[in-house]
Amino acid sequence: MTISAAPLPRAAEPPAAEAPAKGNRFSSWMIFLVVGIYFLLPLAATFYWSLRAEKGKLGFEAYRRLFSDTGFLPAFSESIVNAVAAITLSLLIIVPTAYWVRLRMPKLRPVVEFITLLPFVIPAVVLVFGIIRLYGRPPLLLTATYDSSRVLLVCVYAALSFPYMFRSVDNGLRAMDVRSLTEAALSLGANWVTILRDVIFPNLRVAVLSGALLTFAIVIGEFTIALFMAQHTLGPYMANLTRSKVYEPSAMAIVAFAITWAAMGMIAYISRERKHR
Amino acid sequence: MRPPRLHLGNWFGVLPFFVFSSLFLIGPTLILAYRSFEGLEGGLTLDNYRQLASPGVISAYGMSIRISLTTAILGGLFGFLLAWAVSLGRLPGPLRSTTTTFSGVASNFAGVPLAAAFIFTLGRVGVVTRLVESFGFDPYESGFSLYSFTGLSLVYLFFQIPLMVLVMLPALDGLKRDWREAAENLGATPGQYWRHVALPVLMPSILGTMILLFGNSFGAHATAYALTGGMFNLATLLIGQQISGDVLHNPGLGYAVAMGMVIIMALSILIYSILQRRSERWLG
Numbered sequence: 001m002t003i004s005a006a007p008l009p010r011a012a013e014p015p016a017a018e019a020p021a022k023g024n025r026f027s028s029w030m031i032f033l034v035v036g037i038y039f040l041l042p043l044a045a046t047f048y049w050s051l052r053a054e055k056g057k058l059g060f061e062a063y064r065r066l067f068s069d070t071g072f073l074p075a076f077s078e079s080i081v082n083a084v085a086a087i088t089l090s091l092l093i094i095v096p097t098a099y100w101v102r103l104r105m106p107k108l109r110p111v112v113e114f115i116t117l118l119p120f121v122i123p124a125v126v127l128v129f130g131i132i133r134l135y136g137r138p139p140l141l142l143t144a145t146y147d148s149s150r151v152l153l154v155c156v157y158a159a160l161s162f163p164y165m166f167r168s169v170d171n172g173l174r175a176m177d178v179r180s181l182t183e184a185a186l187s188l189g190a191n192w193v194t195i196l197r198d199v200i201f202p203n204l205r206v207a208v209l210s211g212a213l214l215t216f217a218i219v220i221g222e223f224t225i226a227l228f229m230a231q232h233t234l235g236p237y238m239a240n241l242t243r244s245k246v247y248e249p250s251a252m253a254i255v256a257f258a259i260t261w262a263a264m265g266m267i268a269y270i271s272r273e274r275k276h277r
Numbered sequence: 278m279r280p281p282r283l284h285l286g287n288w289f290g291v292l293p294f295f296v297f298s299s300l301f302l303i304g305p306t307l308i309l310a311y312r313s314f315e316g317l318e319g320g321l322t323l324d325n326y327r328q329l330a331s332p333g334v335i336s337a338y339g340m341s342i343r344i345s346l347t348t349a350i351l352g353g354l355f356g357f358l359l360a361w362a363v364s365l366g367r368l369p370g371p372l373r374s375t376t377t378t379f380s381g382v383a384s385n386f387a388g389v390p391l392a393a394a395f396i397f398t399l400g401r402v403g404v405v406t407r408l409v410e411s412f413g414f415d416p417y418e419s420g421f422s423l424y425s426f427t428g429l430s431l432v433y434l435f436f437q438i439p440l441m442v443l444v445m446l447p448a449l450d451g452l453k454r455d456w457r458e459a460a461e462n463l464g465a466t467p468g469q470y471w472r473h474v475a476l477p478v479l480m481p482s483i484l485g486t487m488i489l490l491f492g493n494s495f496g497a498h499a500t501a502y503a504l505t506g507g508m509f510n511l512a513t514l515l516i517g518q519q520i521s522g523d524v525l526h527n528p529g530l531g532y533a534v535a536m537g538m539v540i541i542m543a544l545s546i547l548i549y550s551i552l553q554r555r556s557e558r559w560l561g
Contacts, residue, residue, distance in 0.1 A: 096290060104290065121542045124499070126496075239503050
């Protein structure tokens with residue numbers, strides 16, 4: 001589920017196609033408007049609702065209440081830390097793997113690619129019960145305390161990011177001459193850690209950003225796994241809020257949408273910049 | 278240059294990846310697969326799989342399949358039309374990049390906030406519900422409910438349509454202009470071009486993506502849970518109810534339901550990738 005980017009403007013059709021072209025454009029607009037209304041209505045309604053927290057006037061009271069809610073900031077910051085940790089962990093595993101597969105073990109590529117796609121095959125609700133079954137009792141007891149569960153959660157999130165991370169890192173590696181860079185570094189006496197850290201990774205920075213941002217967007221509000229692992233992150237917090245408050249959840253939904261939009265907007269911007277260079 | 282390394286040494290480079298995947302993806306799934314053959318009093322048995330045929334499980338699977346089929350077909354249809362409109366339909370250029378970015382956002386905007394947004398829109402006191410009521414028509418009196426098959430399908434389309442758009446846009450871009458010109462030179466109408474050239478070429482991609490949408494909806498849990506509080510007859514929700522619930526508690530059955538789900542997801546991804554590969558022959 002990749003994000004394809006950058007519009008390719010199409011040249012005008014030859015004049016012969018003039019007559020059907022008009023019909024084309026009208027039906028395109030109709031489709032665009034109908035689907036557009038379906039997508040904008042829930043967002044507009046939620047935004048309108050979020051402005052009505054104070055009786056008789058429109059204002060940002062719901063947002064003020066949300067941000068001053070005692071549960072919000074801890075959950076939010078915990079989710080951010082989890083997301084950043086998961087992204088870092090995922091990079092530490094995927095970058096060397098993708099590099100090594102490209103350089104030395106191209107035959108292993110289908111296997112690695114297949115494994116990175118497993119998060120699409122194993123639904124979150126299935127994976128979390130597998131995790132609980134495996135780590136919920138000796139000998140691998142890891143769910144005993146909140147903090148060890150949290151470490152487990154971050155590991156699962158890192159695994160969930162594999163499909164996105166592997167693909168963007170691999171695309172980045174394709175764009176550079178991995179073999180020559182490696183041979184040059186080796187002949188200068190660099191070891192593998194130095195090569196990865198000082199040669200490969202700096203060249204991948206832009207490529208990994210899209211994978212990292214996508215992971216961030218998915219992990220920040222993740223609900224199912226956090227719920228069954230009893231973590232106090234943003235997802236379960238939002239669900240609680242939806243049950244217990246009237247206006248704050250609408251502000252929350254708008255904020256969540258804005259975060260997702262920011263992440264995706266940055267990805268679109270980055271890939272457009274890269275194409276234009 | 279260093280001397281060439283031993284072949285065995287190569288494996289150390291990919292070892293962390295395989296260990297990590299085994300610990301957090303493969304291992305947990307295998308242990309569920311194993312436990313799904315375990316009876317309530319221990320011992321290996323097929324009882325859990327026999328219970329998959331019980332009415333409760335069948336109706337949960339049935340509802341999941343109905344919702345997934347409906348949203349795959351409708352999401353596929355509207356997603357295809359939208360992708361066509363912004364790529365070949367001569368709309369102003371910026372609409373295309375807006376649609377692409379928005380699709381990226383909406384396809385990832387699942388879960389609790391999505392459920393909340395629809396509750397504020399079409400819930401019992403939602404803004405649109407109220408608006409329609411003010412015209413003298415009460416949708417909830419006439420049988421509509423957000424917490425039903427129709428409602429859930431409507432919510433799922435919010436992430437289904439954008440996924441279709443994201444996969445179909447590159448496929449539509451792959452249609453060669455030469456084909457259209459060749460068809461026109463041979464006297465084909467636009468309708469004939471679509472029926473005999475464009476659609477047959479696109480068909481594997483369209484079908485494959487719709488199967489992907491099926492899996493996408495089939496495995497969705499957070500949105501349904503947040504919308505209905507987990508009290509809805511859906512396969513993903515049933516897993517949670519059986520394994521960690523108080524009322525229904527039969528972990529073995531929950532694991533069997535989970536395995537059934539993994540098999541359906543694996544099949545849908547497999548068919549998707551086969552069809553996608555076939556379409557790349559033409560559109561790649």
